Amino acid sequence: MDNLNLKNKHIILGITGGIAAYKSAVLARLFVKAGAEVQVIMTPNAREFIAPVTMSALTGKPVVTQFFSANSGEWHSHVDLGLWADAMVIAPATACTLAKMATGVADNMLVTSYLSAKCPVFVAPAMDLDMMAHPSTARNLATLAADGVHIIEPATGELASHLTGRGRMEEPARIAAVLDEFFAAQSADSASLAGKKVLISAGPTVERIDPVRYISNFSTGKMGYAIAAEAARRGAEVVLVSGPCSLPTPAGVRRVDVESAREMLAAVEQDFASADIAIMAAAVADYAPAEYVDHKIKRERDDIDSIALVKNPDIARTVGQMKRPGQLLVGFALETDHGPENAVNKLRSKKLDMIVLNSLSDPGAGFGTDTNKVSIFFADTSRPAVRFELKDKTAVAADILDTIATL
Ligand code: CTP
Numbered sequence: 001m002d003n004l005n006l007k008n009k010h011i012i013l014g015i016t017g018g019i020a021a022y023k024s025a026v027l028a029r030l031f032v033k034a035g036a037e038v039q040v041i042m043t044p045n046a047r048e049f050i051a052p053v054t055m056s057a058l059t060g061k062p063v064v065t066q067f068f069s070a071n072s073g074e075w076h077s078h079v080d081l082g083l084w085a086d087a088m089v090i091a092p093a094t095a096c097t098l099a100k101m102a103t104g105v106a107d108n109m110l111v112t113s114y115l116s117a118k119c120p121v122f123v124a125p126a127m128d129l130d131m132m133a134h135p136s137t138a139r140n141l142a143t144l145a146a147d148g149v150h151i152i153e154p155a156t157g158e159l160a161s162h163l164t165g166r167g168r169m170e171e172p173a174r175i176a177a178v179l180d181e182f183f184a185a186q187s188a189d190s191a192s193l194a195g196k197k198v199l200i201s202a203g204p205t206v207e208r209i210d211p212v213r214y215i216s217n218f219s220t221g222k223m224g225y226a227i228a229a230e231a232a233r234r235g236a237e238v239v240l241v242s243g244p245c246s247l248p249t250p251a252g253v254r255r256v257d258v259e260s261a262r263e264m265l266a267a268v269e270q271d272f273a274s275a276d277i278a279i280m281a282a283a284v285a286d287y288a289p290a291e292y293v294d295h296k297i298k299r300e301r302d303d304i305d306s307i308a309l310v311k312n313p314d315i316a317r318t319v320g321q322m323k324r325p326g327q328l329l330v331g332f333a334l335e336t337d338h339g340p341e342n343a344v345n346k347l348r349s350k351k352l353d354m355i356v357l358n359s360l361s362d363p364g365a366g367f368g369t370d371t372n373k374v375s376i377f378f379a380d381t382s383r384p385a386v387r388f389e390l391k392d393k394t395a396v397a398a399d400i401l402d403t404i405a406t407l
Contacts (some may be wrong), residue, residue, distance in 0.1 A: 003031075
């Protein structure tokens, strides 16, 4: 196996304290042979199982275990390592490290680097069969999977305890192949939206009452920003029309800041005609004060017992009417009840091609969270709805764009 897609990749190889650590040497060797640069981070216990000098000789880099180097006083930055890496692989991953990763117990260099890593993370669990079968391990693995960690399932076979069961770390050649396939798919998608223009609305809108007060909603923009980042990564020209949000602009994205629904409509209309795909992820306030009062409304005023409201324009519906053949329009529906029914009604009435439903009643879905759980419905009634598991919003963004690609 040549593992051609590993060439020039930066890989953090995390090693934890388990018998299978001896196989990490073979894994490091396979990565290096395929042309990857490998930085090993060991937990303190891992050093009992394999000598750091073996790993540094194989990788040509000093092994990192401590926050500080005792000899030189040098500070190892987990943040820099996390940014340097294209992928992080923890093999073997013990029950203890999996638990620390799942709960954020950053008491060593490896877990700290994991928490700072911006790259995809893979774990290859290795432990005795009873530990593997314990509900606590299953729970931690499910949490990590929901956080977007790729789990390289352990094999069934003879274990260090001489018992036979599930818990053997996957063979190094297979782990290297998983990484190779992952990078191959990544480079295929990095061009999948090349030449396409994607217009995205995100965040809340803010409707001013007076200079200090407004009507808005709890949207933080995370879902829309994740889609913008993913579309840019796939090579699209991305315009992100954003209501007030405190998120950084994703790399390669042109961001247009707006405040009210009317401003958002104007900005979306500007770019809609030239867009191939429009994804309306904003939580647009449905109503705005009928009148803006240009000075602070005082408490003493006794003539105010209500604020007159007017309906805001429906941005998705407006562009749905402008849609030309070949353009795709995708909307969101955030519902508290009767989700599927309401989503399908919105899909039809706004002339959307596809709608993404997230339900506020699902734990971990909705406003402000880093995760979401969505179902997707199609205008093409011959296509059944697709339901996804609870995932990190980045993974949800990838699912949404993969689904759009099938339209
Ligand atoms: N939308 C929009 N402009 C609005 C309201 C909604 O573009 N004024 C878009 C949203 O970005 C989303 C979809 O329409 O893609 C559905 O939004 P949602 O707030 O769930 O639905 P509403 O149409 O506002 O209906 P309701 O508030 O009654 O549920």
